[in-house]
Amino acid sequence: MVLRDFEADPLRIDVLAADSCRGAILYGLFDLLTSVGTAWSYLTEGTPSPPMTRVRIVARDTAPFRCISGVPVMPDASLEEADDAEIVCIPNFRIGVATLPRDVLGPEIDWILRRHAAGARLATACSGSALLADAGLLDGEEATAHWSMAELFAERYPEVVFCPERTLAFAGQGDSIVMSGGMASWQDLALYLIARYLGPEHAARSARFYCVDPKPDGQRHYAAPMRRLASEDAVIQDCQAWLADGYREADAVPRMIARSGLPRRSFDRRFRAATGYSPKDYLQSLRVEEAKQCLEREEQSVDAIAEAVGYADARAFRRLFRKMTGLSPAEYRRRFSGARFLSAR
Known part of the structure; x- marks a missing residue:
């Protein structure tokens, strides 16, 4: 050769x-x-x-x-x-x-x-x-x-x-x-x-x-959810607007369904058509994104952040966070905290 x-x-x-x-x-x-x-x-x-x-x-x-x-x-x-x-x-x-x-x-x-x-x-x-x-x-x-x-x-x-x-x-x-x-x-x-x-x-x-x-x-840990508001489905758009603040509620998905007045299967179908997500996945993506922002700018404990974004079980939150980002919450904080970008290294 x-x-x-x-x-x-x-x-x-x-x-x-x-x-x-x-x-x-x-x-x-x-x-x-x-x-x-x-x-x-x-x-x-x-x-x-x-x-x-x-x-x-x-x-x-x-x-x-x-x-x-x-x-x-x-x-x-x-x-x-x-x-x-x-x-x-x-x-x-x-x-x-x-x-x-x-x-x-x-x-x-x-x-x-x-x-x-x-x-x-x-x-x-x-x-x-x-x-x-x-x-x-x-x-x-x-x-x-x-x-x-x-x-x-x-x-x-x-x-x-x-x-x-x-x-x-x-x-x-x-x-x-x-x-x-x-x-x-x-x-x-x-x-x-x-x-x-x-x-x-x-x-x-x-x-x-x-x-x-x-x-x-x-690049999973860089991603943020694409929070597309439904342009034609006013019912789902109203539920998304409510969830922007209501994501912390323990029963957020059932409350969205009740707010919509739709049967569960119809709600799931219309929500996915409007957003590209299932209701559960959409909620989880919102919560994890809010947790990312807390980890970037705050010194709260991971347990406190988990509770703040709607998870009573901090261990379950840690598992979900790693599954969605590829990093543990602590690893994410070390990599992306605002202080890191301003420190000598």
């Missing part, structure tokens, strides 16, 4: 850009992937080695533009010119939940399909996987994106098995598609690509140089 000399023949990577992408992810991927081989040798030897990658920013054309937050972008190649990448990286694109990706990024999606058909591996960050779902590349596959897109995937791409708790998900023959979840998980995506295609030792060096670590525990 002949090993490839990446200094002589760099790994070819194109990062797709448009005015709806986020500059932090676009340039984060570009910078980290460009630095492989050069940054570590400069740090340890004082002289940068030749780069092991050729990374380009590719857009519909090469005219400069500004993306989200006004970050300037200078594309290296147009879609028409970019035809040799071995890996195509797709950052997030903010196009609005009511808009189909193809209506805004049709040429970009067609280019992705051509590159994938030609053998390129696809790597998406945050909401970038929606472009692949829109193109039909994820039908019957597991996928991930930012946790806030769970509802959109369920409604628009029911053939996709969406895993909002995952940091990385894989699809396609031979895992030819890799997707990362949350906004900052582009770091996990870049480290994975480096490890898989250039070698684990280079991923470890990049992680040490940039002081970043893979996130083995996913």
Whole structure:
């Protein structure tokens, strides 16, 4: 087996850009992937080695533009010119939940399909996987994106098995598609690509140089419930509004049903249709989110917080909190308390 000399023949990577992408992810991927081989040798030897990658920013054309937050972008190649990448990286694109990706990024999606058909591996960050779902590349596959897109995937791409708790998900023959979840998980995506295609030792060096670590525990503990108010079902909307303050009540679900005047089965069906949750799951998500906020800003004991959000049994609360977030309440407080962000570490 002949090993490839990446200094002589760099790994070819194109990062797709448009005015709806986020500059932090676009340039984060570009910078980290460009630095492989050069940054570590400069740090340890004082002289940068030749780069092991050729990374380009590719857009519909090469005219400069500004993306989200006004970050300037200078594309290296147009879609028409970019035809040799071995890996195509797709950052997030903010196009609005009511808009189909193809209506805004049709040429970009067609280019992705051509590159994938030609053998390129696809790597998406945050909401970038929606472009692949829109193109039909994820039908019957597991996928991930930012946790806030769970509802959109369920409604628009029911053939996709969406895993909002995952940091990385894989699809396609031979895992030819890799997707990362949350906004900052582009770091996990870049480290994975480096490890898989250039070698684990280079991923470890990049992680040490940039002081970043893979996130083995996913993004469940970052998520917040999407408190969608029913736009058409006034009865369920009234129950949701009551529950926003009444979630602490021990019999909150029976009281909502009584408030609605509906039979239990009819209430359950209409509540799920309006919110995407069962009444019990919706209540639990509200309580856990309130508990998160208490853990972030208050010094109350976990038992006191459990009682404050509606749980008389603190042990049951701890089990539910870990099940929903992947962390114990104490672990969550250590990671996300407001004081932690202001302390030396």
